[in-house]
Amino acid sequence: MSSTKDLILYRNLENGKLFYNFTLLMENSMNAYYNKEKEDMAALYYECYHDLIELAVSHGFEGNLWHNFLAFILINHENAYSRACEIRGEVTGSINQVAIHDLAIFKELFDFDLHKIEQAFLVDGIDVLENFESVDGSSKIFNKRIRDRICDLGIQLAKADTVEQFKEIVTRFYQDFGVGKLGLHKAFRIEHTKTGAQIVPITNIAHVKLEDLVGYEMAKQKLTDNTKAFVEGKRANNCLLFGDAGTGKSSCIKAIVNRYYEKGLRMIEIYKHQFQDLNDVIAQIKNRNYKFIIYMDDLSFEEFEIEYKYLKAVIEGGLEKKPENVLIYATSNRRHLVKERFSDKAQLDDDIHNNDTVQEKLSLVARFGVQIYFGSPDKKEFQNIVLKLAERNGIHMSKEDLLLSANQWELSHGGRSGRTAQQFIDYLLGKQP
DSSP, X not given: OOOGGGOSSSOSOTTHHHHXXXXXXXXXXXXXXXXXXXXXXXXXXXXHHHHHHHHHHHHTOOBOHHHHHHHHHHHHOOOHHHHHHTTTOOOOSTHHHHHHHHHHHHHHHHXXXXXXXXHHHTOOOHHHHHSBOOSSSXXXXXXXXXXXXXXXXXXXXXXXXXXXXXXXXXXXXXXXXXXXXXXXXXXXXXXXXXXXXXXXXXXXXXXXXXXXXXXXXXXXXXXXXXXXXHHTTSOOOOEEXXXXXXSSHHHHHHHHHHHHGGGTEEEEEOOXXXXXXXXXXXXXXXXXXXXXXXXXXXXXXXXXXXXXXXXXXXXXXXXXXXXXXXXXXXXXXSTTSBOOOHHHHTTOSSOTTHHHHHHHHHHHHHTOSEEEEEOOOOHHHHHHHHHHHHHHTTOOOXXXXXXXXXXXXXXXXXXXXXXHHHHHHHHHHHHOO
């Protein structure tokens, strides 16, 4: 069989040690020299066996673990071919010949009879590797949706009759779901490292839908229209959702990412103390075929905080134009974001150009072309939210008792809001036998 050392595109692999050790066993199962070293090769086999089992349990894999592992490598490896195909699909040019070369090697790895390793090095356990049953069907790292895609891809690739079919299946996966962490995951956070900003997947984002949020129909539609235009490659604006606490601003943004994830939308959450990393983050994503929302939750600045200047520079300042595949969405309880004082309106300090100072503070919010207000619901709207949430959660109480209890709850729990209504419903659910 071909040597995995001949791979061109698929090099520097994640879990590369396991990959090269296991393929060493496969490539040399008929090699007379290695057959004399059965004890050493058996030890290597059981080391690989251990690593495959650990990977399976931590990722929720089941079925043929070797095929799962190979599929895991193919969908996670970012290279010239996989990045070109993400979201766009089949590409033209010589890169296809290079891809065929590498994927032919991967097809050999899929087609290899692993029982030859058992026979060559007097080991056992291949049947378990080929028919592994998941511990509990859950995953510590990937959610079920991602785990299923990896396992399904492994099954499809194992059935491919030719290298061309194998390549078509891999390419279609890149087109449908993307490649690497940006392809598999919806949302990310930022970690500052010595080498710069690192984009880290958030593996368990709340699967909230816009339909789950009761009320605020005009606000949700305005947010949807702007995001839809962005995903479709049309002109769109940075968006600020502002208003009262607990009214669903953050939930709306999570829901909009869930809605348009399949269209290539991704979200990166960043906090104001990380704004110095914004340029680094944008540099990492500007040439990818996804659309990115940089999400800033509960955004506001005290008068002594200067981080807002980083944000202003990224949105419209600087020599380099903000990439067309990046928008900024923020939520805030404060419309103007930067704290103002009455003294800002009057020249009570030594600032000769006081009006310039005021305008600098106000200019940040002006950079959000879409501003959507979320106000606390009135009594009737609050009661409607409670009734719909109760129906959705199967709570059976008379309308009068339910609303009376809800009104008593909101008086002692921060007033009327969607969050208060949900907390009240959670309280009722907790009391059920």
